[in-house]
Amino acid sequence: MIDSSRYPALGKLLDGQLSIFPEHQSYLERRFADADQAHLELADQISDLITRIAHDHLDEIFEDYKWLTGVFVEEEVYFRRNGTYRLSSFEDAERTVYVDPVYMRKYMNGLLASEVWWHNHTNAIGFYKETFLDCLPGSSRHLEVGPGHGLLLYLATQTERCKSLTAWDVSAASLTNTREALSAMGVERDVKLEQYNIYDAPDGEFDSIVFSEVLEHLEQPLEALHVLRKLLTQDGRLYVHAPVNSPAPDHLYLFRTPEEVVSMVEEAGFDVVETRFYPILGVPLERARAFDLGISTLVVATPSEGA
Amino acid sequence: MNRIGILAQLEGLIRDLFDEYQGPVTEDLSAHDVEQWDSLGNVQFVVLIEKTMDVRFSTEEMASLSNLGELMTLIERKKSL
DSSP: OOOTTTSHHHHHHHHHHHHHOGGGHHHHHHHHHTOOHHHHHHHHHHHHHHHHHHTTOHHHHHHHHHHHHHHHHHHHHHHHHHSSOSOOOHHHHIIIIITOHHHHHHHHHHHHHHHHHSHHHHHHHHHIIIIIGGGSOTTEEEEEESOTTSHHHHHHHTOTTEEEEEEEESOHHHHHHHHHHHHHTTOOSOOEEEEOOGGGOOOOOEEEEEEESOGGGOSOHHHHHHHHHHHEEEEEEEEEEEEESOOOTTOOOOOOSHHHHHHHHHHTTEEEEEEEEEEGGGOOHHHHHHTTOOEEEEEEEEEOTTO | OOHHHHHHHHHHHHHHHSTTOOSOOOTTOOGGGOTTOSHHHHHHHHHHHHHHHTOOOOHHHHHHOOSHHHHHHHHHHHHHO
16 A cells, blocks of 8 residues: 555554554555655654554554544534534533543544544645744744644644744643643653633733634634634734534534635634645545535634734 | 336436446445445435435444445335335
Protein backbone atom coordinates (compact mmCIF):
# COMPACT_ATOMS: atom_id res chain seq x y z
CA MET A 1 0.00 0.00 0.00
CA ILE A 2 2.87 2.38 0.88
CA ASP A 3 6.66 2.06 0.94
CA SER A 4 7.35 1.31 4.61
CA SER A 5 11.07 1.87 4.20
CA ARG A 6 10.39 5.51 3.26
CA TYR A 7 7.49 6.05 5.63
CA PRO A 8 8.22 3.72 8.56
CA ALA A 9 5.88 5.22 11.15
CA LEU A 10 2.97 5.23 8.70
CA GLY A 11 3.76 1.68 7.61
CA LYS A 12 3.82 0.44 11.18
CA LEU A 13 0.53 2.16 11.94
CA LEU A 14 -1.11 0.73 8.83
CA ASP A 15 0.00 -2.80 9.68
CA GLY A 16 -1.30 -2.45 13.21
CA GLN A 17 -4.62 -0.94 12.18
CA LEU A 18 -5.27 -3.59 9.53
CA SER A 19 -4.43 -6.43 11.90
CA ILE A 20 -7.32 -5.26 14.08
CA PHE A 21 -9.59 -3.86 11.39
CA PRO A 22 -8.95 -5.87 8.20
CA GLU A 23 -12.30 -4.75 6.76
CA HIS A 24 -10.72 -1.31 6.37
CA GLN A 25 -8.16 -2.56 3.84
CA SER A 26 -9.92 -1.39 0.68
CA TYR A 27 -10.69 2.01 2.18
CA LEU A 28 -7.11 2.58 3.29
CA GLU A 29 -5.79 1.40 -0.08
CA ARG A 30 -7.93 4.05 -1.78
CA ARG A 31 -7.06 6.63 0.85
CA PHE A 32 -3.33 6.42 0.06
CA ALA A 33 -3.53 5.43 -3.62
CA ASP A 34 -3.12 8.94 -5.03
CA ALA A 35 -1.15 10.46 -2.16
CA ASP A 36 1.90 12.45 -3.27
CA GLN A 37 5.23 12.47 -1.49
CA ALA A 38 4.45 15.57 0.57
CA HIS A 39 1.20 14.07 1.82
CA LEU A 40 2.87 10.77 2.70
CA GLU A 41 5.65 12.59 4.56
CA LEU A 42 3.05 14.49 6.54
CA ALA A 43 1.10 11.29 7.24
CA ASP A 44 4.34 9.65 8.38
CA GLN A 45 5.07 12.54 10.73
CA ILE A 46 1.55 12.40 12.19
CA SER A 47 1.89 8.62 12.54
CA ASP A 48 5.09 9.10 14.50
CA LEU A 49 3.35 11.52 16.85
CA ILE A 50 0.40 9.17 17.31
CA THR A 51 2.81 6.35 18.09
CA ARG A 52 4.54 8.48 20.70
CA ILE A 53 1.24 9.56 22.29
CA ALA A 54 -0.05 5.98 22.35
CA HIS A 55 3.20 4.67 23.81
CA ASP A 56 2.37 1.08 24.81
CA HIS A 57 -1.33 1.12 23.96
CA LEU A 58 -1.35 1.42 20.18
CA ASP A 59 -3.67 -1.57 19.88
CA GLU A 60 -6.20 0.25 22.03
CA ILE A 61 -6.04 3.20 19.61
CA PHE A 62 -6.69 0.85 16.68
CA GLU A 63 -9.59 -0.86 18.47
CA ASP A 64 -11.10 2.49 19.38
CA TYR A 65 -10.79 3.76 15.82
CA LYS A 66 -12.67 0.69 14.60
CA TRP A 67 -15.35 1.34 17.23
CA LEU A 68 -15.54 5.00 16.21
CA THR A 69 -16.24 4.17 12.57
CA GLY A 70 -19.30 2.22 13.73
CA VAL A 71 -20.44 5.12 15.92
CA PHE A 72 -20.07 7.50 13.00
CA VAL A 73 -22.12 5.27 10.71
CA GLU A 74 -24.95 5.34 13.28
CA GLU A 75 -24.74 9.14 13.42
CA GLU A 76 -24.62 9.34 9.63
CA VAL A 77 -27.80 7.26 9.36
CA TYR A 78 -29.58 9.62 11.77
CA PHE A 79 -28.30 12.66 9.87
CA ARG A 80 -29.34 11.30 6.46
CA ARG A 81 -32.79 10.37 7.71
CA ASN A 82 -33.52 13.56 9.63
CA GLY A 83 -31.32 16.24 8.11
CA THR A 84 -30.12 17.34 11.56
CA TYR A 85 -27.59 16.30 14.17
CA ARG A 86 -28.95 14.08 16.92
CA LEU A 87 -28.12 16.51 19.74
CA SER A 88 -28.62 20.25 19.91
CA SER A 89 -27.77 21.21 23.49
CA PHE A 90 -24.50 21.14 25.40
CA GLU A 91 -26.37 19.69 28.35
CA ASP A 92 -27.31 16.64 26.25
CA ALA A 93 -23.75 16.22 25.00
CA GLU A 94 -22.42 16.43 28.52
CA ARG A 95 -24.94 13.87 29.79
CA THR A 96 -24.47 11.37 26.99
CA VAL A 97 -20.80 11.79 26.10
CA TYR A 98 -18.63 14.05 28.23
CA VAL A 99 -19.41 12.65 31.69
CA ASP A 100 -18.50 9.10 30.68
CA PRO A 101 -14.70 8.75 30.96
CA VAL A 102 -14.63 5.34 29.29
CA TYR A 103 -16.61 6.58 26.30
CA MET A 104 -14.53 9.74 26.12
CA ARG A 105 -11.25 7.82 26.12
CA LYS A 106 -12.42 5.61 23.24
CA TYR A 107 -13.76 8.62 21.39
CA MET A 108 -10.54 10.62 21.76
CA ASN A 109 -8.41 7.61 20.81
CA GLY A 110 -10.48 7.02 17.69
CA LEU A 111 -10.26 10.68 16.69
CA LEU A 112 -6.51 10.62 17.20
CA ALA A 113 -6.18 7.80 14.67
CA SER A 114 -8.49 9.63 12.28
CA GLU A 115 -5.86 12.34 11.94
CA VAL A 116 -3.92 10.01 9.69
CA TRP A 117 -6.64 7.70 8.32
CA TRP A 118 -8.93 10.48 7.07
CA HIS A 119 -7.78 12.58 4.11
CA ASN A 120 -9.48 15.71 5.34
CA HIS A 121 -7.93 15.56 8.80
CA THR A 122 -4.40 15.00 7.48
CA ASN A 123 -4.85 17.78 4.93
CA ALA A 124 -6.13 20.11 7.64
CA ILE A 125 -2.94 19.61 9.65
CA GLY A 126 -0.87 20.34 6.55
CA PHE A 127 -2.80 23.54 5.92
CA TYR A 128 -2.43 24.57 9.58
CA LYS A 129 1.34 24.14 9.39
CA GLU A 130 1.94 25.82 6.06
CA THR A 131 -0.68 28.52 5.91
CA PHE A 132 -1.05 29.41 9.55
CA LEU A 133 1.95 28.50 11.71
CA ASP A 134 4.62 29.18 9.10
CA CYS A 135 3.10 32.58 8.33
CA LEU A 136 2.89 33.85 11.90
CA PRO A 137 5.05 36.82 12.75
CA GLY A 138 7.86 36.06 15.19
CA SER A 139 7.25 36.51 18.91
CA SER A 140 3.59 35.50 18.72
CA ARG A 141 1.68 34.97 21.92
CA HIS A 142 -0.17 31.80 20.93
CA LEU A 143 -3.47 30.48 22.27
CA GLU A 144 -5.31 27.30 21.39
CA VAL A 145 -8.85 26.82 22.66
CA GLY A 146 -9.80 23.15 22.92
CA PRO A 147 -6.42 21.50 22.25
CA GLY A 148 -7.78 17.94 22.53
CA HIS A 149 -5.17 15.37 21.55
CA GLY A 150 -2.52 18.10 21.41
CA LEU A 151 -1.22 17.56 17.86
CA LEU A 152 -1.77 21.17 16.75
CA LEU A 153 -0.39 22.53 20.01
CA TYR A 154 2.65 20.29 19.64
CA LEU A 155 3.34 21.74 16.19
CA ALA A 156 3.09 25.24 17.65
CA THR A 157 5.74 24.31 20.22
CA GLN A 158 8.06 23.38 17.36
CA THR A 159 8.24 26.87 15.88
CA GLU A 160 10.17 29.77 17.31
CA ARG A 161 7.47 32.02 15.90
CA CYS A 162 5.40 31.22 18.97
CA LYS A 163 7.04 33.08 21.84
CA SER A 164 4.56 31.90 24.46
CA LEU A 165 2.06 29.05 24.40
CA THR A 166 -1.29 28.83 26.16
CA ALA A 167 -4.20 26.42 25.83
CA TRP A 168 -7.64 26.57 27.37
CA ASP A 169 -10.23 23.87 27.73
CA VAL A 170 -13.49 23.67 29.61
CA SER A 171 -12.61 20.16 30.82
CA ALA A 172 -9.92 19.43 33.40
CA ALA A 173 -9.76 15.82 32.19
CA SER A 174 -9.16 16.97 28.63
CA LEU A 175 -6.35 19.26 29.77
CA THR A 176 -4.75 16.33 31.59
CA ASN A 177 -4.88 14.34 28.35
CA THR A 178 -3.30 17.23 26.45
CA ARG A 179 -0.55 17.59 29.07
CA GLU A 180 0.24 13.87 28.90
CA ALA A 181 0.24 13.93 25.10
CA LEU A 182 2.64 16.89 24.96
CA SER A 183 4.95 15.13 27.38
CA ALA A 184 4.78 11.90 25.36
CA MET A 185 5.67 13.84 22.20
CA GLY A 186 8.72 15.22 23.99
CA VAL A 187 7.69 18.83 24.50
CA GLU A 188 9.99 20.56 26.96
CA ARG A 189 8.86 24.15 26.40
CA ASP A 190 6.59 25.80 28.90
CA VAL A 191 2.94 25.51 27.83
CA LYS A 192 0.27 27.04 30.03
CA LEU A 193 -2.75 24.73 30.19
CA GLU A 194 -5.66 26.48 31.87
CA GLN A 195 -9.24 25.50 32.54
CA TYR A 196 -11.61 28.08 31.13
CA ASN A 197 -14.98 28.11 29.47
CA ILE A 198 -14.63 30.23 26.33
CA TYR A 199 -17.72 32.20 27.32
CA ASP A 200 -16.06 33.14 30.63
CA ALA A 201 -12.63 33.79 29.19
CA PRO A 202 -10.35 36.06 31.18
CA ASP A 203 -8.97 39.26 29.70
CA GLY A 204 -5.90 38.64 27.62
CA GLU A 205 -4.09 39.47 24.42
CA PHE A 206 -2.87 36.95 21.87
CA ASP A 207 -1.27 37.25 18.44
CA SER A 208 -2.38 33.85 17.19
CA ILE A 209 -5.46 31.86 18.17
CA VAL A 210 -6.37 28.32 17.12
CA PHE A 211 -9.97 27.16 17.31
CA SER A 212 -10.00 23.75 15.71
CA GLU A 213 -13.08 21.51 15.68
CA VAL A 214 -14.75 23.39 18.51
CA LEU A 215 -17.42 25.55 16.84
CA GLU A 216 -19.61 22.55 16.01
CA HIS A 217 -19.64 21.54 19.69
CA LEU A 218 -21.20 24.82 20.76
CA GLU A 219 -24.78 26.01 20.91
CA GLN A 220 -23.72 29.62 20.27
CA PRO A 221 -20.64 29.48 18.03
CA LEU A 222 -20.89 33.11 16.90
CA GLU A 223 -20.70 34.27 20.50
CA ALA A 224 -17.49 32.27 20.96
CA LEU A 225 -15.95 33.88 17.88
CA HIS A 226 -16.79 37.29 19.30
CA VAL A 227 -14.84 36.35 22.43
CA LEU A 228 -11.85 35.33 20.29
CA ARG A 229 -12.06 38.62 18.43
CA LYS A 230 -11.62 40.49 21.71
CA LEU A 231 -8.63 38.33 22.64
CA LEU A 232 -6.81 38.71 19.31
CA THR A 233 -4.50 41.66 18.65
CA GLN A 234 -5.28 43.85 15.63
CA ASP A 235 -2.37 42.30 13.71
CA GLY A 236 -3.11 38.79 14.98
CA ARG A 237 -4.25 35.73 13.06
CA LEU A 238 -7.07 33.32 13.76
CA TYR A 239 -7.22 29.69 12.59
CA VAL A 240 -10.63 28.01 12.51
CA HIS A 241 -11.40 24.44 11.51
CA ALA A 242 -15.08 23.52 11.50
CA PRO A 243 -16.67 20.52 9.79
CA VAL A 244 -19.73 20.86 7.59
CA ASN A 245 -22.42 18.13 7.44
CA SER A 246 -20.43 16.06 9.87
CA PRO A 247 -22.59 14.12 12.32
CA ALA A 248 -20.87 12.94 15.51
CA PRO A 249 -22.09 11.99 18.99
CA ASP A 250 -21.33 15.44 20.41
CA HIS A 251 -21.77 17.75 17.44
CA LEU A 252 -24.49 20.32 18.10
CA TYR A 253 -24.27 23.12 15.55
CA LEU A 254 -24.86 22.08 11.97
CA PHE A 255 -23.02 24.07 9.31
CA ARG A 256 -24.56 23.04 5.99
CA THR A 257 -22.00 24.67 3.68
CA PRO A 258 -18.41 25.86 4.02
CA GLU A 259 -19.67 29.35 3.24
CA GLU A 260 -21.74 29.33 6.42
CA VAL A 261 -18.54 28.88 8.43
CA VAL A 262 -16.75 31.61 6.51
CA SER A 263 -19.70 34.00 6.91
CA MET A 264 -19.85 33.41 10.65
CA VAL A 265 -16.15 34.20 11.00
CA GLU A 266 -16.70 37.44 9.06
CA GLU A 267 -19.78 38.30 11.09
CA ALA A 268 -17.70 38.04 14.26
CA GLY A 269 -15.43 40.84 13.04
CA PHE A 270 -12.74 39.14 10.99
CA ASP A 271 -11.41 39.50 7.46
CA VAL A 272 -10.81 36.12 5.87
CA VAL A 273 -7.28 35.67 4.53
CA GLU A 274 -7.33 32.06 3.34
CA THR A 275 -9.81 29.19 3.14
CA ARG A 276 -9.55 25.52 2.28
CA PHE A 277 -12.38 23.06 1.92
CA TYR A 278 -11.38 19.39 2.29
CA PRO A 279 -14.21 16.88 1.73
CA ILE A 280 -14.49 13.64 3.64
CA LEU A 281 -12.95 10.51 2.06
CA GLY A 282 -11.13 12.71 -0.44
CA VAL A 283 -14.17 12.96 -2.70
CA PRO A 284 -14.28 15.89 -5.14
CA LEU A 285 -15.66 19.10 -3.65
CA GLU A 286 -18.45 19.28 -6.23
CA ARG A 287 -19.64 15.81 -5.23
CA ALA A 288 -19.43 16.67 -1.54
CA ARG A 289 -21.57 19.74 -2.13
CA ALA A 290 -24.06 17.88 -4.31
CA PHE A 291 -24.65 15.15 -1.73
CA ASP A 292 -24.22 17.21 1.45
CA LEU A 293 -21.15 15.26 2.50
CA GLY A 294 -18.77 16.26 5.25
CA ILE A 295 -16.30 19.02 4.40
CA SER A 296 -13.53 20.17 6.71
CA THR A 297 -13.66 23.93 6.42
CA LEU A 298 -10.48 25.80 7.29
CA VAL A 299 -10.29 29.54 7.69
CA VAL A 300 -7.39 31.85 8.45
CA ALA A 301 -8.54 35.34 9.36
CA THR A 302 -7.39 38.64 10.80
CA PRO A 303 -9.41 41.22 12.71
CA SER A 304 -11.39 43.59 10.51
CA GLU A 305 -10.39 47.23 10.58
CA GLY A 306 -12.54 49.01 13.11
CA ALA A 307 -14.26 45.84 14.28
CA MET B 1 -43.82 -3.61 -7.30
CA ASN B 2 -42.15 -6.64 -8.86
CA ARG B 3 -38.48 -7.54 -8.77
CA ILE B 4 -37.77 -5.96 -12.16
CA GLY B 5 -39.35 -2.73 -11.02
CA ILE B 6 -37.30 -2.71 -7.81
CA LEU B 7 -34.10 -3.30 -9.76
CA ALA B 8 -34.95 -0.45 -12.13
CA GLN B 9 -35.48 1.91 -9.20
CA LEU B 10 -32.27 0.81 -7.55
CA GLU B 11 -30.38 1.31 -10.81
CA GLY B 12 -31.63 4.89 -10.99
CA LEU B 13 -30.39 5.57 -7.47
CA ILE B 14 -27.05 3.91 -8.15
CA ARG B 15 -26.49 5.90 -11.35
CA ASP B 16 -27.20 9.15 -9.47
CA LEU B 17 -25.23 8.38 -6.33
CA PHE B 18 -22.30 6.41 -7.69
CA ASP B 19 -21.94 8.39 -10.88
CA GLU B 20 -18.46 7.11 -11.75
CA TYR B 21 -19.71 3.55 -12.10
CA GLN B 22 -20.41 2.73 -15.74
CA GLY B 23 -20.88 -1.04 -15.51
CA PRO B 24 -24.08 -3.09 -15.54
CA VAL B 25 -26.46 -3.01 -12.59
CA THR B 26 -27.54 -6.57 -11.89
CA GLU B 27 -28.57 -8.57 -8.84
CA ASP B 28 -24.92 -9.63 -8.44
CA LEU B 29 -23.64 -6.08 -8.07
CA SER B 30 -22.00 -5.39 -4.71
CA ALA B 31 -20.08 -2.61 -2.97
CA HIS B 32 -16.83 -4.28 -4.04
CA ASP B 33 -17.66 -3.52 -7.69
CA VAL B 34 -18.29 0.20 -7.16
CA GLU B 35 -15.47 2.39 -5.90
CA GLN B 36 -17.76 5.12 -4.57
CA TRP B 37 -19.84 2.57 -2.62
CA ASP B 38 -17.92 2.87 0.65
CA SER B 39 -19.33 2.89 4.19
CA LEU B 40 -20.57 6.45 3.83
CA GLY B 41 -21.92 5.77 0.35
CA ASN B 42 -23.72 2.74 1.72
CA VAL B 43 -25.53 4.85 4.32
CA GLN B 44 -26.48 7.40 1.66
CA PHE B 45 -27.70 4.65 -0.67
CA VAL B 46 -29.79 2.84 1.93
CA VAL B 47 -31.36 6.01 3.32
CA LEU B 48 -32.18 7.09 -0.25
CA ILE B 49 -33.92 3.75 -0.73
CA GLU B 50 -35.81 4.29 2.52
CA LYS B 51 -37.03 7.68 1.34
CA THR B 52 -37.94 6.69 -2.20
CA MET B 53 -39.43 3.25 -1.48
CA ASP B 54 -40.96 3.89 1.95
CA VAL B 55 -39.14 1.13 3.80
CA ARG B 56 -36.89 1.17 6.85
CA PHE B 57 -33.68 -0.76 7.50
CA SER B 58 -31.88 -1.50 10.73
CA THR B 59 -28.18 -0.72 11.01
CA GLU B 60 -27.47 -4.45 11.07
CA GLU B 61 -29.41 -4.94 7.84
CA MET B 62 -27.51 -2.07 6.23
CA ALA B 63 -24.18 -3.66 7.07
CA SER B 64 -25.04 -7.26 6.30
CA LEU B 65 -26.21 -7.09 2.67
CA SER B 66 -23.69 -8.60 0.29
CA ASN B 67 -25.25 -7.72 -3.06
CA LEU B 68 -28.20 -6.03 -4.76
CA GLY B 69 -30.12 -9.28 -5.01
CA GLU B 70 -30.17 -9.65 -1.23
CA LEU B 71 -31.20 -6.03 -0.88
CA MET B 72 -34.05 -6.57 -3.35
CA THR B 73 -35.25 -9.61 -1.42
CA LEU B 74 -35.22 -7.60 1.80
CA ILE B 75 -37.18 -4.79 0.15
CA GLU B 76 -39.72 -7.26 -1.21
CA ARG B 77 -40.14 -8.77 2.25
CA LYS B 78 -40.58 -5.38 3.88
CA LYS B 79 -43.04 -4.20 1.24
CA SER B 80 -45.15 -7.31 1.66
CA LEU B 81 -45.54 -6.87 5.43
